[in-house]
Amino acid sequence: MSVKLTIMQQMEQVAQEHGRILAPLNDELVLANCGLDSLGFAVLVARLEDSLGIDPFTAAEDAFFPVTLGDFVKVYEHGGR
Amino acid sequence: MNMAGVEAPSLRAYVANAPAARFIWDRAASVRFTDLARGTSLGGRLADLARRSVLVTTASQLTTALALIELDGVARRLVILPPDIEADHLGAVMAAAEIDAIVTDDGARPHAAFTLPVRVTCAPSIVPRDETPPVAVRTEWVLLTSGTTGVPKMVVHDLAGLTAAITSRSVADAAAIWGTFYDIRRYGGLQIFLRAMLGGASLVLSGAGELVADHLARLAQHGVTHLSGTPSHWRRALMNPAIGKIAPHYVRLSGEIADQAILDTLRAVFPQAAIGHAYASTEAGVAFAVNDGRAGFPAAFAETIRDGVEMKIVDGSLRIRSPGAASRYVGNGQALTGADGFVDTGDIVECRGERYYFAGRKGGIINIGGLKVHPEEIEAVINRHPQVRMSLVRPKRSPITGAIVVADVVLKSQDEAGNAGQIEVKDDILKFCRAALPRHKVPAAISFVPSLPVAATGKLARRLG
Numbered sequence: 001m002s003v004k005l006t007i008m009q010q011m012e013q014v015a016q017e018h019g020r021i022l023a024p025l026n027d028e029l030v031l032a033n034c035g036l037d038s039l040g041f042a043v044l045v046a047r048l049e050d051s052l053g054i055d056p057f058t059a060a061e062d063a064f065f066p067v068t069l070g071d072f073v074k075v076y077e078h079g080g081r
Numbered sequence: 082m083n084m085a086g087v088e089a090p091s092l093r094a095y096v097a098n099a100p101a102a103r104f105i106w107d108r109a110a111s112v113r114f115t116d117l118a119r120g121t122s123l124g125g126r127l128a129d130l131a132r133r134s135v136l137v138t139t140a141s142q143l144t145t146a147l148a149l150i151e152l153d154g155v156a157r158r159l160v161i162l163p164p165d166i167e168a169d170h171l172g173a174v175m176a177a178a179e180i181d182a183i184v185t186d187d188g189a190r191p192h193a194a195f196t197l198p199v200r201v202t203c204a205p206s207i208v209p210r211d212e213t214p215p216v217a218v219r220t221e222w223v224l225l226t227s228g229t230t231g232v233p234k235m236v237v238h239d240l241a242g243l244t245a246a247i248t249s250r251s252v253a254d255a256a257a258i259w260g261t262f263y264d265i266r267r268y269g270g271l272q273i274f275l276r277a278m279l280g281g282a283s284l285v286l287s288g289a290g291e292l293v294a295d296h297l298a299r300l301a302q303h304g305v306t307h308l309s310g311t312p313s314h315w316r317r318a319l320m321n322p323a324i325g326k327i328a329p330h331y332v333r334l335s336g337e338i339a340d341q342a343i344l345d346t347l348r349a350v351f352p353q354a355a356i357g358h359a360y361a362s363t364e365a366g367v368a369f370a371v372n373d374g375r376a377g378f379p380a381a382f383a384e385t386i387r388d389g390v391e392m393k394i395v396d397g398s399l400r401i402r403s404p405g406a407a408s409r410y411v412g413n414g415q416a417l418t419g420a421d422g423f424v425d426t427g428d429i430v431e432c433r434g435e436r437y438y439f440a441g442r443k444g445g446i447i448n449i450g451g452l453k454v455h456p457e458e459i460e461a462v463i464n465r466h467p468q469v470r471m472s473l474v475r476p477k478r479s480p481i482t483g484a485i486v487v488a489d490v491v492l493k494s495q496d497e498a499g500n501a502g503q504i505e506v507k508d509d510i511l512k513f514c515r516a517a518l519p520r521h522k523v524p525a526a527i528s529f530v531p532s533l534p535v536a537a538t539g540k541l542a543r544r545l546g
Contacts, residue, residue: 017511017515017520017523018520038450038481038482039449039450039481039482039485039520039521041481042449042450042479042480042481042482042485042525043485043525045479045480045481046477046479046485046487046525046526047525047526050526055480057480057481058478058479058480065480065481
């Protein structure tokens with residue numbers, strides 16, 4: 001399964017568990033508007049570490065966070081910055 | 082000499098008055114009470130230890146038990162060294178406690194490097210005693226706390242305080258055979274040792290590094306009737322098929338939160354037994370025991386003075402004033418109680434209905450984006466799942482909320498579920514959590530593990546951060 005597909009499936013899963021409705025997922029979607037709150041994102045990042053084996057955010061030297069879903073996927077595809 | 086402090090009989094007097102055929106057993110040896118009443122385990126060196134500050138540091142629990150029986154009322158101070166002390170801390174402990182004598186059964190123990198005026202060997206082979214025990218001082222009993230870092234705190238008790246919670250009713254059964262998963266060199270285990278000695282009852286001790294199955298087999302062989310341990314001790318024992326060999330009349334839990342799941346499981350496994358959970362800490366002493374089979378304790382306990390024990394709750398934390406509390410710390414200038422004489426236990430309680438429930442430790446809170454979580458409250462929910470034996474909830478760093486919670490889970494049956502089965506169980510546990518907990522308390526991930534580390538204190542080993 002592609003990294004992008006894994007991320008999108010996990011987003012659907014977390015949204016469902018947290019009783020949230022996701023905006024239609026596309027590369028331009030601004031994450032802040034996607035429907036997940038910060039706890040939802042925290043859980044998503046932990047789940048992705050489980051399924052993809054990396055947590056690019058905690059591993060990074062300085063704090064950064066992508067703005068759009070497309071950027072978010074890229075971070076995982078490149079295994080960090 | 083303070084004669085006013087010597088109303089209570091010494092420990093040796095209780096043992097000397099015990100009925101015939103009472104023993105202390107460990108894995109390698111046994112000692113009959115009546116032999117000890119007339120003999121000594123200290124090779125005729127009792128007089129050399131009179132009024133000294135004695136470090137008791139032994140490889141076996143049995144020799145510590147013998148030394149305590151012989152030296153209460155004789156030594157000025159008994160410092161009981163737990164088996165897991167870090168060698169680096171020993172010098173500080175000995176200096177602060179003004180140790181001027183050592184009782185040991187093993188030259189290889191970490192004290193070997195220290196030169197002291199008196200060094201006495203204690204052995205379970207009892208030899209006739211021609212000396213009369215020099216009486217009588219009020220001996221200070223010093224217990225070490227299990228701090229995670231730094232030099233352990235040394236907590237001062239005396240026999241009267243240590244036995245304050247042991248009523249004649251609770252030791253009425255002299256035919257009892259006590260056993261404990263604890264080490265008697267810690268407060269929880271020492272209580273069981275003293276319960277057996279004051280009641281003139283036999284006691285089965287565990288051996289250093291003894292396997293749970295072997296310990297259970299020995300408990301069965303001696304016909305244990307009263308058995309105590311932490312909830313983690315009990316969960317570990319329940320995972321062992323040898324649990325089926327024992328049939329205690331009394332099952333006691335202390336030292337950790339006894340959740341409803343472990344109480345219900347023990348009720349099912351030992352349908353005939355009385356099951357109680359006690360609340361105690363090294364500093365506060367034994368505060369109360371709950372015998373109705375339910376987690377937590379009745380709110381009425383906190384509103385009345387029971388057996389001299391007073392409780393109050395300040396900022397959610399349980400505070401206790403009690404005749405069983407320690408008097409002070411040795412060495413460090415820290416106060417053991419507040420100005421009002423209450424010990425702050427650091428255990429957080431919550432009132433629901435007519436009952437208080439333990440939520441966790443004050444220092445163990447996990448902060449999830451500003452929301453506070455006690456790992457123990459999540460574990461209590463996970464442990465209610467029928468397929469779960471025990472669990473550990475811990476924080477995991479999160480770039481977004483600072484931390485989130487994840488859970489390590491031990492299943493009751495570890496082999497029946499294949500990979501697919503495990504995913505199903507995982508989903509089911511998460512569903513269980515979502516139904517019972519607000520969503521920030523639902524673990525972000527669950528890992529199945531074959532076992533969880535239990536510290537030398539019998540408590541689940543928690544790493545913070």
